[in-house]
Amino acid sequence: VLELFAAEDPTTLSAEEFGLATSELRRAQSGSRDKRSDLLFRVYDGNEDGFVCPEDLTEVLSQTWGSSVPHEIVQGTALRMVSAFDIDRDGKLSGKEFRHLAAGSDLDDLFNLPLY
Numbered sequence: 001v002l003e004l005f006a007a008e009d010p011t012t013l014s015a016e017e018f019g020l021a022t023s024e025l026r027r028a029q030s031g032s033r034d035k036r037s038d039l040l041f042r043v044y045d046g047n048e049d050g051f052v053c054p055e056d057l058t059e060v061l062s063q064t065w066g067s068s069v070p071h072e073i074v075q076g077t078a079l080r081m082v083s084a085f086d087i088d089r090d091g092k093l094s095g096k097e098f099r100h101l102a103a104g105s106d107l108d109d110l111f112n113l114p115l116y
Contacts, residue, residue, distance in 0.1 A: 037102040041095050051092035054078045 024039065046056040057078035065074060082093055085101040093101065 033102075034099070037099045038095065040102060041098045044098070051094060052082070052098050053092040054082045057081060 027035070041052065044052045044056055044060050046059050047053070054075070055078075058075050061069075061074045061078055062071070081101065082091070085093055085097050087097050087100070088094075
């Protein structure tokens with residue numbers, strides 16, 4: 001999550017970047033559902049291409065579940081989640097499609113991502 005705010009090295013944040021990240025996370029968590037969904041979309045869009053693809057979602061689920069779930073199951077779950085909400089059937093979720101996924105979810109659960 002914090003690497004979204006790193007200007008250069010995603011493993012290191014300056015004091016200014018950390019302050020921005022903290023402020024943005026607080027605002028999102030206490031803000032509207034759309035604002036929270038938009039921040040989550042940015043977190044889940046690991047390759048920063050403006051879409052959440054099965055690979056992006058696999059990465060997030062792998063980090064969340066750790067090694068307790070076999071990689072094949074994580075990949076299958078990610079593919080099914082994307083397929084279920086992929087309205088235009090292009091194999092990835094736009095911001096609008098992601099909001100549909102988030103609408104049926106507890107956003108607090110979606111925010112509980114590891115910070116590494």
